[in-house]
Amino acid sequence: MDLFHGEWSTILxxxxxxxxxxxxxxxxxDPRIAWANEVLGPFEGFDVxxxxxxxxAHSYLLERLGAASVTAIEGNSRAFLKCLCMKEVMAMKRVTYKLGNFVPYLADCPRFDAIIAxxxxxxxxxxxxLLERMASKADRIMLWTHYYDHEAIQARPDNNLYAKPAALKGSPYRGVKRFYPEAAMAWRGFSGGSERHAVWLEHDSLIQFFHDRGFTTSVQSDAANSNGPALSLCAKR
Structure with missing residues (x-):
């Protein structure tokens, strides 16, 4: 574990x-995985x-809940190596880690019983x-994510990191560019995206996306999250 001293996020x-x-x-x-197991599962026997x-950590919890297999795709090379360390330390037997971009992977991979993101x-x-490809590969999806809420974001001291909300490429869904702070990108343990910005969807757009594709949704709010409004979402069809 000391190979990555100072870079760990997880408490063992x-x-x-x-x-x-x-x-x-x-x-x-993490109670989010237990909640997903209740709403979408049980995960016993699932290919996840x-x-x-x-x-x-979540891979371990999914295995403990009885998943037949867990295929986990990590795009950050240092996080991938930390996953391999954790696999050994926690003796995971049914988890396979892969290094790479999961967006193209989702274009050609087989269907799964559930996707956790x-x-x-x-x-x-x-x-x-990403959402379109996830929806094409599983009928049970759990995600936790930040979202854009104008009032909440404008009240934050880092509101300068967010651009003006807009419709996304002619879709009915709206989002906003959010730029990474320089200090965050300089940390060796940084596990964000590969670009200098990302796009945060608005809350209602995120929910509507799943409803438009025939999913029913269950939501747990994390609106007071210190890093910005967030939610846990389980979608099932």
Missing amino acids: PPDAGAVASPGYAELFT LELGPLEG CGVLYHMTEPLV
């Missing part, structure tokens, strides 16, 4: 026999696609492309 559980220092996120006890596994949509420059 006490029975791991190791420490990911300094670590701040308790992802091994996980987009952006970060450091492998926590913390990736708001890093996309073309979020609608």
